[in-house]
Amino acid sequence: MEYLIGIQGPDFVLVAADTVAASSIIQMKHDYDKMFKLSEKILLLCVGEAGDTVQFAEYIQKNVQLYKMRNGYELSPDAAANFTRKNLADYLRSRTPYHVNLLLAGYDDHDGPALYYMDYLSSLAKAPFAAHGYGAFLTLSILDRYYKPDESVEFILNLPAFNVRLIDKHGIKDLEKLPLATTSTS
Amino acid sequence: MALQEVCHFYDSVPSSSEHSPVALALEGCCAEYRSAKVGHSLPVFYLPVMKSQPVCQPWKTINLSTMPSSTSSVKSFMLAEESKRPFDLSHGTTTLSFKFQGGVIAAADTRSSCAKKVECPSSQKIIPIHSHLVGTTSGTSADCTLWKRILSYKCRLYQLQNKRTLTVRGTAKLLSGALFPFKGTELCVAATLCGWDHTGPALYYVYSDGTCLEGDLFSVGSGSPYAYSILDREYHFDMSVDEAYCLARRAVYHATHRDAYSGGNVDLYHVTKEGWRKIEDRADYTSLEG
Numbered sequence: 139m140e141y142l143i144g145i146q147g148p149d150f151v152l153v154a155a156d157t158v159a160a161s162s163i164i165q166m167k168h169d170y171d172k173m174f175k176l177s178e179k180i181l182l183l184c185v186g187e188a189g190d191t192v193q194f195a196e197y198i199q200k201n202v203q204l205y206k207m208r209n210g211y212e213l214s215p216d217a218a219a220n221f222t223r224k225n226l227a228d229y230l231r232s233r234t235p236y237h238v239n240l241l242l243a244g245y246d247d248h249d250g251p252a253l254y255y256m257d258y259l260s261s262l263a264k265a266p267f268a269a270h271g272y273g274a275f276l277t278l279s280i281l282d283r284y285y286k287p288d289e290s291v292e293f294i295l296n297l298p299a300f301n302v303r304l305i306d307k308h309g310i311k312d313l314e315k316l317p318l319a320t321t322s323t324s
Numbered sequence: 325m326a327l328q329e330v331c332h333f334y335d336s337v338p339s340s341s342e343h344s345p346v347a348l349a350l351e352g353c354c355a356e357y358r359s360a361k362v363g364h365s366l367p368v369f370y371l372p373v374m375k376s377q378p379v380c381q382p383w384k385t386i387n388l389s390t391m392p393s394s395t396s397s398v399k400s401f402m403l404a405e406e407s408k409r410p411f412d413l414s415h416g417t418t419t420l421s422f423k424f425q426g427g428v429i430a431a432a433d434t435r436s437s438c439a440k441k442v443e444c445p446s447s448q449k450i451i452p453i454h455s456h457l458v459g460t461t462s463g464t465s466a467d468c469t470l471w472k473r474i475l476s477y478k479c480r481l482y483q484l485q486n487k488r489t490l491t492v493r494g495t496a497k498l499l500s501g502a503l504f505p506f507k508g509t510e511l512c513v514a515a516t517l518c519g520w521d522h523t524g525p526a527l528y529y530v531y532s533d534g535t536c537l538e539g540d541l542f543s544v545g546s547g548s549p550y551a552y553s554i555l556d557r558e559y560h561f562d563m564s565v566d567e568a569y570c571l572a573r574r575a576v577y578h579a580t581h582r583d584a585y586s587g588g589n590v591d592l593y594h595v596t597k598e599g600w601r602k603i604e605d606r607a608d609y610t611s612l613e614g
Contacts, residue, residue: 159537164549166529167537189504189534234508 140185141271142172144241145281146253148288150306151243152313153253155183156271157301171301176202177212178309179245182222185270186238186258194236198222215244219254219262226260239270245305416585418547418576419449419460420555421516421527423540426565427596428518428525430460431572433547433580434588445588454479455599457492457519462545463512463532471513475499492519492526493538500536507534514544520595547579547586554578565594569603 144153159170174182174195180202184195201221206212213221219242229235240256255261255268267281302313419432432449435442447465451472452458459475461468478498482490490498496517503513513532520526529535529542541559543551554575563571573590580586592603 159535161531161535164552166535166542167539170537187533188531189500189507189536192536193504193534 139272140172141269141273142183142185142239142241143267143269143273143277144183144243144253144255145267145285146243146251146265146287149251150304151245151251151253152302152304153181153183153241153243154300154302155185157299161188168299173301173303174199175310176218176242176244177206179305179307180213180215180218181243181303181305181310182218183241183243183270184238185240186236190236190238194225194238195240198225214246214249215242215252215254216246216249216264218242218244219252219256219264223256223260223262226256226258230260241268241270243305245307247307251305416547416583417449417462417545418543418551418579418583418586419462419516419545420541420543420548420551420572420575421460421518422542422555422559422568422572423525423527424559424561424563424568426563426568427520427594428527429568429572430458430516430518430593430595431576432460432591433576433586434591435580435586436465437585442587447588448591450591450593452593452600453495453517453519456521456595457495457517458593458595458600459515459517460544462514464510467511467513467532468515471499471503472515474502478502489521491521491523492517492528493521493523495519496528496530496536496538499530500534503530503532504534506532516542516544518593518595520597520599525595543575543579545579545586547576547583550579550582551575569594 140158141156142153143155144151146152153173155172157167157169157171158165159167172183172185172191174184176182176199182195182198184191198218198221202213202218222240222242226236226238235258237258239258240254242254242256243252245251253265253268255263255265255270257270266287267278267285269277269281304311304313416435416437417433419430421428421430430450434446434449436444436447449461449465450458451461451469453472453476457479459472461472475495475498479490479495482494482498499515499517503511511532513530515530517528517530518526527539527542529537529539529544540561541555543555555571558571558574569592572592576586576590580588580590594601594603
């Protein structure tokens with residue numbers, strides 16, 4: 139099951155996603171990237187039904203980039219999140235709804251870091267931390283217990299085989315990927 | 325061809341050998357070659373017609389008047405196509421493909437099954453799209469062959485309109501986008517596109533539910549878990565060409581051994597910078613020792 143997590147800090151947002159692309163019982167890919175870069179400081183994390191994720195995320199990505207080309211400045215994370223939600227909502231009651239769960243993480247130069255939780259029913263919530271997937275059941279309570287708004291980066295994140303990225307005022311940064319411990323083969 | 329002249333776009337004449345494709349628009353003309361972005365020659369498109377084929381050709385139009393009427397296998401194949409499917413289609417196949425230092429290998433079994441019977445023991449599951457791209461097919465064989473032809477024509481149209489060839493990545497996106505409107509219907513196409521473009525060897529998996537993945541190793545079909553176990557153990561990028569052929573055949577063989585819906589022989593294609601090549605005529609590998 140696919141997993142996404144996002145945590146907002148005082149001046150950054152930390153996001154992580156698992157890297158498995160599976161088809162029923164088979165892992166087709168171990169290094170699949172579920173994050174889509176909407177702009178220099180906005181990331182969209184997308185999980186859900188197989189084709190819907192890429193099609194929807196790329197559609198949003200291209201539209202956000204088009205906005206910048208047309209108007210000369212980038213959409214803010216708040217605007218991008220609402221735009222995404224509107225598209226999800228428009229398709230929800232059509233014949234082809236998109237079954238995708240999203241996290242949108244961004245850094246606005248005026249308003250600071252922002253993390254938005256969206257699900258396939260096009261609900262939108264700005265949250266200090268959020269997660270999708272079965273893993274969310276396990277991690278949300280940890281975050282409820284230990285999260286403090288002014289924590290710094292060291293909080294996180296000993297995650298094996300995850301893509302971890304940090305967004306702050308300098309942009310998007312890839313954090314070191316910790317590999318799964320492998321047993322030696324005979 | 326007229327469209328070529330209007331677009332001022334001429335293919336080079338490919339070399340003619342038994343296993344290489346024949347250009348669609350040859351007709352004796354060998355006009356000036358306009359190079360694409362890269363040094364090597366543009367892929368050529370063709371209508372796949374190969375000599376000494378078995379009777380059952382999923383993608384070749386069967387002209388009934390030329391077929392001997394006593395060929396019962398042809399009749400049963402035609403019947404399977406025409407019926408309205410009162411039974412479930414079983415999608416039985418083992419196909420696999422992987423990238424390695426010497427190019428891309430595509431291998432598949434040759435059993436076509438329908439309603440829990442073997443409809444054709446010698447079908448083609450690897451279909452060339454153009455001279456530098458082959459696609460393995462899995463799922464409904466009629467859907468696969470149709471969409472491969474559509475992909476072939478879309479690639480050619482792109483080449484004529486844009487004066488450059490689509491990369492394998494672009495082709496995969498094209499196929500994925502063409503299949504996406506049919507998501508949720510009974511269309512079932514699980515293809516891997518194995519090709520060579522200016523970025524080198526390329527391998528993409530496209531499924532009709534919308535998945536489009538890039539990777540080094542894929543196996544698709546009902547026999548794929550069995551093939552994966554063999555491949556995962558022995559695959560590495562630095563294999564020699566012979567090792568790669570051996571591994572591909574062995575993996576398909578093991579899958580056909582365990583999976584009821586896979587069987588027959590092993591088809592093996594190798595895609596390199598010069599284009600695709602079918603390795604040899606089918607030999608019976610059912611006695612291949614693991």
